[in-house]
Amino acid sequence: GEDVEQSLFLSVREGDSSVINCTYTDSSSTYLYWYKQEPGAGLQLLTYIFSNMDMKQDQRLTVLLNKKDKHLSLRIADTQTGDSAIYFCAEKDTGFQKLVFGTGTRLLVSP
Amino acid sequence: NAGVMQNPRHLVRRRGQEARLRCSPMKGHSHVYWYRQLPEEGLKFMVYLQKENIIDESGMPKERFSAEFPKEGPSILRIQQVVRGDSAAYFCASSPGEGSAEAFFGQGTRLTVV
Numbered sequence: 001g002e003d004v005e006q007s008l009f010l011s012v013r014e015g016d017s018s019v020i021n022c023t024y025t026d027s028s029s030t031y032l033y034w035y036k037q038e039p040g041a042g043l044q045l046l047t048y049i050f051s052n053m054d055m056k057q058d059q060r061l062t063v064l065l066n067k068k069d070k071h072l073s074l075r076i077a078d079t080q081t082g083d084s085a086i087y088f089c090a091e092k093d094t095g096f097q098k099l100v101f102g103t104g105t106r107l108l109v110s111p
Numbered sequence: 112n113a114g115v116m117q118n119p120r121h122l123v124r125r126r127g128q129e130a131r132l133r134c135s136p137m138k139g140h141s142h143v144y145w146y147r148q149l150p151e152e153g154l155k156f157m158v159y160l161q162k163e164n165i166i167d168e169s170g171m172p173k174e175r176f177s178a179e180f181p182k183e184g185p186s187i188l189r190i191q192q193v194v195r196g197d198s199a200a201y202f203c204a205s206s207p208g209e210g211s212a213e214a215f216f217g218q219g220t221r222l223t224v225v
Binding site: 004031033035040041042043044045048050088090092097098099100101102103104 | 146
């Protein structure tokens with residue numbers, strides 16, 4: 001079955017870059033996603049990448065995909081305190097289209 | 112264009128009662144997914160529905176849980192005879208159709224069973 005793994009915590013200083021990593025097992029995933037969840041809130045779609053791409057950049061966000069190693073990363077440039085949240089990596093199941101989520105990485109940005 | 116709307120945002124039920132969670136997808140979206148998030152965990156898929164059809168219910172507990180997405184009206188996730196272990200945040204997501212890349216989530220319903 002599919003499995004998505006992330007490290008649990010990341011702490012950075014304001015202004016630094018943050019890199020959140022994710023590994024997945026389903027080599028036939030079509031899309032891979034990054035969602036942000038603030039306390040008590042829903043999930044906000046940050047960005048996604050099609051599985052035949054290596055990189056996608058969107059303002060301060062850069063997604064890198066290493067399909068051979070099944071490794072996905074999210075880089076946040078110039079991290080701000082407002083970026084403090086839980087970040088979820090997810091892959092899209094090719095069969096029935098459901099999303100399989102990692103356990104989330106809690107990002108803490110200190111001033 | 113309103114996003115995915117879930118209600119209620121918070122729901123408290125006593126053990127043994129029924130819980131009904133509602134989800135109205137984004138306008139133009141005909142595919143609805145329900146996920147459950149236990150405290151300090153990621154989201155786990157429960158069920159995938161299209162209008163009047165259950166497409167994939169592989170994540171649904173075998174008993175007490177049911178879901179529907181009627182031709183008219185919101186999708187409903189129903190939990191009968193709730194137990195403490197049902198306490199969680201329940202999220203709904205919608206997408207325009209099969210093969211669509213984007214799935215947008217609602218704010219969730221936080222169910223507390225006392």
